Amino acid sequence: MIRGSCLCGGVSFxxxxxxxxxxxxxxxxxxxxxxAAFGSYVGVQRESFRWLTGEDLVRGFASSPEVTRTFCSRCxxxxxxxxxxxxxxxxxxxxxxxxxxxVRPALHIFVADKAPWFEITDxxxxxxxxx
Numbered sequence: 677m678i679r680g681s682c683l684c685g686g687v688s689f690x691x692x693x694x695x696x697x698x699x700x701x702x703x704x705x706x707x708x709x710x711x712a713a714f715g716s717y718v719g720v721q722r723e724s725f726r727w728l729t730g731e732d733l734v735r736g737f738a739s740s741p742e743v744t745r746t747f748c749s750r751c752x753x754x755x756x757x758x759x760x761x762x763x764x765x766x767x768x769x770x771x772x773x774x775x776x777x778x779v780r781p782a783l784h785i786f787v788a789d790k791a792p793w794f795e796i797t798d799x800x801x802x803x804x805x806x807x
Contacts, residue, residue: 679728680773682753686730691768693724698770698779700800703786705739709747709754710769713794714784717757717767718777725768 678695681688696719706715727734734755736744746756757767770777784796788804796802 678773678775678777680768680775682730682733682748682751682755682772684748684751684753686733686750687748687753687755688728688730689726690728691720691725693721695720695777695779696765697783698777698781700781700784701786702784702790704789705745706757706786707789707791709739709745710771713791715754716770716781718770718773718779719765720768721765723764725766 678691679688680691698716698718700714700716702714706717707713709715730748733749734746735749736746736758739745742760744756744758744760745754746758747754753772754769755772756769759766770781781800783801783803785803785806787796787802790796
């Protein structure tokens, strides 16, 4: 089991199943949502995810017609990336995990949108768009 929570601790959750691939996304929206050079996400099956506390604090922002990004309404922590076309899974911000997820980011995506002030120096594969 993997547990996670937001910065203020008001929202907490657990994941009972395995996680999918993790990646660093350099698209403009992920950079702004995370306030960083990129957003790091991991795929989660909805059936293996359960809110423990604070589900009522979770708010969503429709960043595009197909995507809703969730966050804690108290502290602003980025939580999920929900894509309408993928109802059985979602992407979870790696930074809100309290336990080791057992997976590591496998690639950088949307590097064509990379922040000009950031240089990728690791050896992970890089893709211009989504993988």
